[in-house]
Amino acid sequence: MITNDIAQAVTALASGKLCAIPTETVYGLAANALDESAVARVFAAKERPADHPLIVHVASAADVSEWITELPQWAIDLTNAVWPGPLTIVGPRTALASNSVTGNQDTVAVRVPSHPIAQELLKHLKANGVKGVVAPSANRFGHVSPTSAAHVSADLGEYLNGHGDLILDGGDCQVGVESTIVLATGSQPVILRPGAVTAADIKQITGVEVSEETTNIPRVSGALDSHYSPTAQVVLITGSETEFENNAGFLALAQTPTPTGLIRLATPATIEDFAHELYSSLRAGDDLKLKTIYVVPPSGDGLAQAINDRLNRAAF
Incomplete structure (x- = not known):
């Protein structure tokens, strides 16, 4: 069911339902990140491999400490400059982050989206005790990411309608490609997935060179060789x-x-x-x-x- 009612989406997510939500990058299939049953349904709806980690979306940078134990100063400077915005930070996980969210890794990915509807939704969820939502792209795994509510409906509408879940319509996404993912466990940033926040942006903001490290890096969304693929x-x-x-x-x-x-x-x-x-x-x-x-x-x-x-x- 497609809706414009944020309050309805808050109620659905707080009660364990799924809700596709607009962000500035692409639409995400959201679930309460602390509800293991709801998170499992995200994997089922997308037909997503169980070891593929998810990104936790939170209302503000102040909420990150719930999920990540510590960040280097350059990462704090980066998030202060970019968030809310199309940037995901990967850091050492707290006990709050479950294995299903992290893909059984020692790290967790977190971001603060800037879309006004996503912001309002996350703030209301926080007030209702929901500390964050997972929200991978709201499409079948490996398929083209959705940038409108109609795209979500085309891919997942049958599943969502069959389970009483929602699609929150926020119009077309502004950026159109997924967030930049940056590993923040060391003295230098490592870009794990490129996006609208570029290496040049990161260096300008932090004064730190982006590392070219390619060993011992965690798995992240969108890193498979074949992904984002249409039928054509x-x-x-x-x-x-x-x-x-x-x-x-x-x-x-x-x-x-x-x-x-x-x-x-x-x-x-x-x-x-x-x-x-x-x-x-x-x-x-x-x-x-x-x-x-x-x-x-x-x-x-x-x-x-x-x-x-x-x-x-x-x-x-």
Whole structure:
């Protein structure tokens, strides 16, 4: 059931129901992070592997100490600058974080979303004794993330309706790709998943270089080689290809002309627009029952790197 009623969503989540919620990045399938039965249903609804850790969403930075035992000063500086916003911090877990939430790891991932509806929801939940919600993307595991309530309904509507759960409609998500995940267990930040908060942002805020460490890092959401995938095959155009299947989809920045015979799925004018329209474009290709979607990846660092991370996994 799709609703605009935040109070109804608060009641549902506090009573052990699931509720898909809007964030500035993508829609998340929320459950009380301390309700093991509700958390188990998140895994069931998404058909998500049980060892895949979840991100705990809280109302403010002041709530993080409930979940993470300690953070280095650079991480405190980073969260003070970015939160609420599209940043997830991974740190040593407290006893509050269950194995089902952490994927049986010693760390837990936490973030403070900036979407005004998510903020209001989390504050009301906190007042009702709910210390945080898990909220992985509200879609079938490995599929394209949802950036609207309609996307959630298309993927999970049958399951949610069958169990009396909710979808809280907050319009289209602003950013359009998942949060940056940063490991905060050492003297330097390690980016575990790129997003709208870039390595350059992190260095500018903290004065600390981002580490390139790739060993002994925890598992996080969205790190599998194949992920974010539509039913259509995603083909990345990285050279001067001139031969394409007819009646296939096409996605590129607006200044790139559409090859003859292809169906333009979006015309993003900026990198920010590209991120915002990425998942809805891939879903549009599936709605049109296209077999192939050709994509010209944007060049550059920062948000372009996050977009290309998603595209490479979608095309894997």
